[in-house]
Amino acid sequence: MQEIELKxxxxxxxxxxxxxxxxxxxxxxxxxxxxxxxxxxxxxxxAGIGLxxxxxxxxxxxxxxxxxxxxxxxxxxxxxxxNEQVQAMLDNNTxxxxxxxxxxxxxxxxxxxxxxxxxxKNLTQLYVTDVERTTRLLxxxxxxxxxxxxxxxxxxxxxxxxxxETQRAAIQEIEFELVSGDIDFLFATAKTWCKRYKLCLSTxxxxxxxxxxxxxxxxxxxxxxxxxxxxxxxxxxxPAFVRAAVHNCLLQILPxxxxxxxxxxxxxxxxxxxxxxxxxxxxxxxxxSYSDEINPDWLPILKQTAMLLNEYRELAHLAxxxxxxxxxxxxxxxxxxxxxxxxxxxxxxxxxxNDFQLTLLELIAFTMSDPSLEPQADQLAIDKLAKTLxxxxxxxxxxxxxxxxxxxxxSNNINIESNDLKDDDLQSVDLDDSxxxxxESKSDDIENIDLEDNDSEHELHELHELHELHExxxxxxxxxxxxxPLLDKKKSKKKKAKNESKRxxxxxxxxxxxxxxxxxxxxxxxxxxxxxxxxxNALYGAGWFxxxxxxxxxxxxxxxxxVIDSSIF
Numbered sequence: 001m002q003e004i005e006l007k008x009x010x011x012x013x014x015x016x017x018x019x020x021x022x023x024x025x026x027x028x029x030x031x032x033x034x035x036x037x038x039x040x041x042x043x044x045x046x047a048g049i050g051l052x053x054x055x056x057x058x059x060x061x062x063x064x065x066x067x068x069x070x071x072x073x074x075x076x077x078x079x080x081x082x083n084e085q086v087q088a089m090l091d092n093n094t095x096x097x098x099x100x101x102x103x104x105x106x107x108x109x110x111x112x113x114x115x116x117x118x119x120x121k122n123l124t125q126l127y128v129t130d131v132e133r134t135t136r137l138l139x140x141x142x143x144x145x146x147x148x149x150x151x152x153x154x155x156x157x158x159x160x161x162x163x164x165e166t167q168r169a170a171i172q173e174i175e176f177e178l179v180s181g182d183i184d185f186l187f188a189t190a191k192t193w194c195k196r197y198k199l200c201l202s203t204x205x206x207x208x209x210x211x212x213x214x215x216x217x218x219x220x221x222x223x224x225x226x227x228x229x230x231x232x233x234x235x236x237x238x239p240a241f242v243r244a245a246v247h248n249c250l251l252q253i254l255p256x257x258x259x260x261x262x263x264x265x266x267x268x269x270x271x272x273x274x275x276x277x278x279x280x281x282x283x284x285x286x287x288x289s290y291s292d293e294i295n296p297d298w299l300p301i302l303k304q305t306a307m308l309l310n311e312y313r314e315l316a317h318l319a320x321x322x323x324x325x326x327x328x329x330x331x332x333x334x335x336x337x338x339x340x341x342x343x344x345x346x347x348x349x350x351x352x353x354n355d356f357q358l359t360l361l362e363l364i365a366f367t368m369s370d371p372s373l374e375p376q377a378d379q380l381a382i383d384k385l386a387k388t389l390x391x392x393x394x395x396x397x398x399x400x401x402x403x404x405x406x407x408x409x410x411s412n413n414i415n416i417e418s419n420d421l422k423d424d425d426l427q428s429v430d431l432d433d434s435x436x437x438x439x440e441s442k443s444d445d446i447e448n449i450d451l452e453d454n455d456s457e458h459e460l461h462e463l464h465e466l467h468e469l470h471e472x473x474x475x476x477x478x479x480x481x482x483x484x485p486l487l488d489k490k491k492s493k494k495k496k497a498k499n500e501s502k503r504x505x506x507x508x509x510x511x512x513x514x515x516x517x518x519x520x521x522x523x524x525x526x527x528x529x530x531x532x533x534x535x536x537n538a539l540y541g542a543g544w545f546x547x548x549x550x551x552x553x554x555x556x557x558x559x560x561x562x563v564i565d566s567s568i569f
Contacts, residue, residue, distance in 0.1 A: 050207035131157030148181030
């Protein structure tokens, strides 16, 4: 069967109030002792499969979870075991799952890559969980005499390492599972509890948490965009296509946001979350006409969250990567600690914000809604994609013309304070390029720039136009990535057509990378320039980046020209 559930982390400040609603007269409290199994190298976890034997009240249940949509839906198979046999194996310390029961079940396809007999021999108990579960059944009599049932379950306990009981990880989470009825009731209920108790979505399963405990990690690695998971074909309708694009973005957004709300301070989680949100913004803007169910309120909230993430990430990257690399080239030390401390909103604050969490819930609900009920369900996405891309390319062309009508950003309007940098030094420095990975700097940074030149107002307009250009180019790149699989199929199955699409995407990536570097170097130059007002050591960095801008500008112009002059495969 398919399990549909939403999981949240509970802030400590809201826990008492939540427990008052969870532990009502009709609720039940159950002790759950679960044993989780995998191969020593975690082959099941690698395949997205969880296997456990758990005591649920008086019964022992063997469960395997696999597949699903990667967000809220998963395949689940439960088998009640013989209590006496389980107890006998526990007494002999030989409790192991029986894989023969999966020969003809709903999860059989998920286990197809494994030879069950061989897998059974390699299984070992990696960790156990000891959880107190408080459950409450939420019932609603919906329309058309449909009765909706949701099981709310609050889990409190810990995960224990299978070979070292001193290694433990706490569990404190709440789940809402649709037992029967309308999925809309699940999301409406989750939103109500999320608003009231400031809950934060988490896609991290107990199996994943256990795997992290075994490997000594606090959080899973950051998740990057994976277009191989974009589930589309040439017969997909317009409403279904935009849902698939949003779903693909959420597969990147949710694991990274889950890590951040759980306490991760790793730059890569913030970076990949930012990229995921930017991809999502591009899809919602460009494909807005593909569905009547897109909420216009989503975009402002996504933009605000991305802005806050990038403000923190940009400064953190400057302090942890750019500054050390400059010092290796002989630059004097600049201390950015006070600037970091002055930031009032951390990535965790931005991601935990209730508006953002509610927006994520609405977006998940959107991807799980039925596209066939929309008026445009009979219109194929493949028939409109070329027009959508051409429209976006035209917007890019206008942005380029608008910027070119102004004076080029260069030595005439950027004050280079340091003249002791040689061209050879500029070529040899190896600044960390993770800030070049399809990321756009926020326009709000431009508001804080204090240019000393008499033409500062003119320069500010140019920076705004540069931001607009970068935004249009980034949107074109991301929607092209979504559209390429379909347009390849429409045009031809021949190798020539596929090569054309690859060349188009390659040109876009090169132009976007060059323009991102140009914009980021402008922002870094301005940060060092402002910093130099209180720390003269920062003049070196300001001069360094200013000296690189002419080269950056020329490279951006050259690569943009190739995009503008190209046909959309």
